[in-house]
Amino acid sequence: MVQPETDTAPVPPRKNFIQLLDIDLRLLGMVGAFVVLCIAFDLMTGGRFLTPRNIFNLTIQTVSVAIMATGMVFVIVTRHIDLSVGALLATCSAVMAMTQTDWLPNALGLGLGNPLIPWLTILFGLLVGTLIGAFQGWLVGYLTIPAFIVTLGGLLIWRNVGWYMTSGRTIGPLDSTFEKFGGINGTLGATGSWIVGGLALAGALYGLYAARRNKMRHGFAVKPLWAEGVLASLCSVAILGFVAVLNAYKVPTRRLERMFEEQGLVMPEGFTQSYGIPISVLLLIFIAIGMTIMARRTRFGRYIFATGGNPDAAELSGINTRWLTVKVFALMGALCAISAVVASARLTNHSNDIGTLDELRVIAAAVIGGTALAGGMGTIHGAILGALIMQSLQSGMAMVGVDAPLQNIVVGAVLVLAVLIDIIYRKRTGGA
Known part of the structure; x- marks a missing residue:
């Protein structure tokens, strides 16, 4: 049968x-x-x-x-x-x-x-x-x-x-x-580095959004929203963490003193400066x-x-x-x-x-x-x-x-x- x-x-x-x-x-x-x-x-x-x-x-x-x-x-x-x-x-x-x-x-x-x-x-x-x-x-x-x-x-x-x-x-x-x-x-210093880090993060997040939108527009399968969130979180941690680590590296005090001396100035007490990116x-x-x-x-x-x-x-x-x-x-x-x-x-x-x-x-x-x-x-x-x-x-x-x-x-x-x-x-x- x-x-x-x-x-x-x-x-x-x-x-x-x-x-x-x-x-x-x-x-x-x-x-x-x-x-x-x-x-x-x-x-x-x-x-x-x-x-x-x-x-x-x-x-x-x-x-x-x-x-x-x-x-x-x-x-x-x-x-x-x-x-x-x-x-x-x-x-x-x-x-x-x-x-x-x-x-x-x-x-x-x-x-x-x-x-x-x-x-x-x-x-x-x-x-x-x-x-x-x-x-x-x-x-x-x-x-x-x-x-x-x-x-x-x-x-x-x-x-x-x-x-x-x-x-x-x-x-x-x-x-x-x-x-x-x-x-x-x-180097860019602390402020400049955070600005660049913010722009880089915005670009990365927009890239994830644009890729998802293009896939949906052409009828391709897309990742679950939670997966997109995980990727966005990983990008955020990687970019901002990298900036934070570089900003944590401070210019040596003696070098800062020489920089102020070259300009005819006295370095303020407790002054610090980050190298940055x-x-x-x-x-x-x-x-x-x-x-x-x-x-x-x-x-x-x-x-x-x-x-x-x-x-x-x-x-x-x-x-x-x-x-x-x-x-x-x-x-x-x-x-x-x-x-x-x-x-x-x-x-x-x-x-x-x-x-x-x-x-x-x-x-x-x-x-x-x-x-x-x-x-x-x-x-x-x-x-x-x-x-x-x-x-x-x-x-x-x-x-x-x-x-x-x-x-x-x-x-x-x-x-x-x-x-x-x-x-x-x-x-x-x-x-x-």
């Missing part, structure tokens, strides 16, 4: 707490690993790792690598690699150091302290970095020389171009306004937002991921993959120049070893952040988190007293382990 058909619809599987929040498991795992790392180092250092002072230093030390890591995501997504970023940073740093201490004063009579010096310097450094990056992209895209070879040659060439440019000397002091981009010499961190936030918008909302970003997913199909669909390669490497060069500003400003001078091994740190940050070496996949926020994990690992080991050779061994092992975990994750999720 034939059984009559029923109209009973299949019951959808029940979702767990994480699935209801719709959080990327890879990102959640990275955040969890970062938290465990921080707690472990804090215990091993007797509570010195998670102090406001160390967190402040950790953020300004991460910025330079994190900025370049955002560009490395695009490079790796398009199935290329850039081994020259550390050397290119050194060349851009040398160019900008010579521009503000030698070339501009001699050519235009502009000395240190002139308000045009820092901005002309940065503009010239950006131009040099972009042109060098575009040239390397042209070699890769149009002459079809493998990116590995082009940028390996660039690693050797640009490092020594910077050396000859400065005759092997350390160049300094740099312009005081230029130095504000380095971190401790340029460094300008370099604010610069990283703006770059991260811009790169994320570029990746998700622009034709350029869509072409990058389409080319990385299937270069042949992308070219057949009308994408000029050669010109796209030039633009990606030019963008990488510009980001190297911005990182050179941050790195040299933090050191308050240009030194010959600036950016040494940064190419490895940048690639490691992008890969640990979930960028697939096979191309086609990667996120900007993942690369920044990867850079933060790398810097936390190195800083923590230094505070514990681990020798430098052993630090490099651990970092190398972590990189290999991160790639292995990523491969296993993609196999289990079907390449998602």
